[in-house]
Amino acid sequence: MLATFVERKTRFLYAVLMPNRKAVTLNNALFSALSNLPKTIIKSLTVDRGKEFAKYEDIEKYLETDVYFADPYSSWQRGTNENTNGLLREYFPKKFNFNTTDQDEVNHVLNLLNHRPRKCLGYKTPYEAFINELNKCCT
Numbered sequence: 294m295l296a297t298f299v300e301r302k303t304r305f306l307y308a309v310l311m312p313n314r315k316a317v318t319l320n321n322a323l324f325s326a327l328s329n330l331p332k333t334i335i336k337s338l339t340v341d342r343g344k345e346f347a348k349y350e351d352i353e354k355y356l357e358t359d360v361y362f363a364d365p366y367s368s369w370q371r372g373t374n375e376n377t378n379g380l381l382r383e384y385f386p387k388k389f390n391f392n393t394t395d396q397d398e399v400n401h402v403l404n405l406l407n408h409r410p411r412k413c414l415g416y417k418t419p420y421e422a423f424i425n426e427l428n429k430c431c432t
Contacts, residue, residue: 295391295399296322296345299377303422304414306377306406310396316348324355332357334430339363339371380406 296319298307309322327335339361340346349360363370384402385391407423410416417425 295381295385296326297374297378297381298323298326299374300419300423300426301373303426304373304377304411304419305423306381306403306419308381308399308403310391310394310399314343314345316345319345320348320351320355323352327356331427331431334427337361339374341371377406380409 294311294314296309296311298309299305307326309326311318311322335356335358337359338352338356340349341363342365346352346360346362349362352358353360368375381402384405385394407420408418410418414422
C-alpha cells in the first residue's frame with residue numbers, strides 16, 4: 294500500500310510505502326514523511342474515511358492542526374490528491390503489487406513528479422513552488 298500526502302497549494306507530493314492499513318502504521322508513515330517540515334506550514338489535513346485514519350486525534354496533536362474528513366463517495370472534496378494519485382498510476386498501475394518495490398523506487402517516482410512542470414503552477418514545478426512557500430513561511 295502507498296500512502297500519499299499532497300500539499301494542495303504547491304502540489305508537492307510525499308508518498309510512503311506501508312505494509313498494512315493500520316492506523317498506527319499510517320500515523321508513523323505520516324509523521325516520518327512530514328518530520329522535516331516546520332509544523333507552522335501545515336494548516337490542515339483532509340482525508341478519506343478509511344480505517345487507517347481511525348487515530349486522527351494523534352495526528353492532530355502531533356502536527357498541531359485539524360484533520361477534516363471528506364464526505365463518503367465525494368472524491369472531488371480531495372481533488373488534488375485524487376489527481377496526483379492518477380499521476381502516480383503512470384508508474385504504479387491499478388493492482389500493482391507494492392511488495393515488488395521499495396521506498397527508493399517510490400522516491401525516484403516522487404522526484405520525477407515533483408520536478409514535472411504544472412500548468413496550474415504557471416509551469417513551475419511542485420518542488421520550486423514548495424521551496425518558495427517554505428522560504429516565505431520560515432524566513
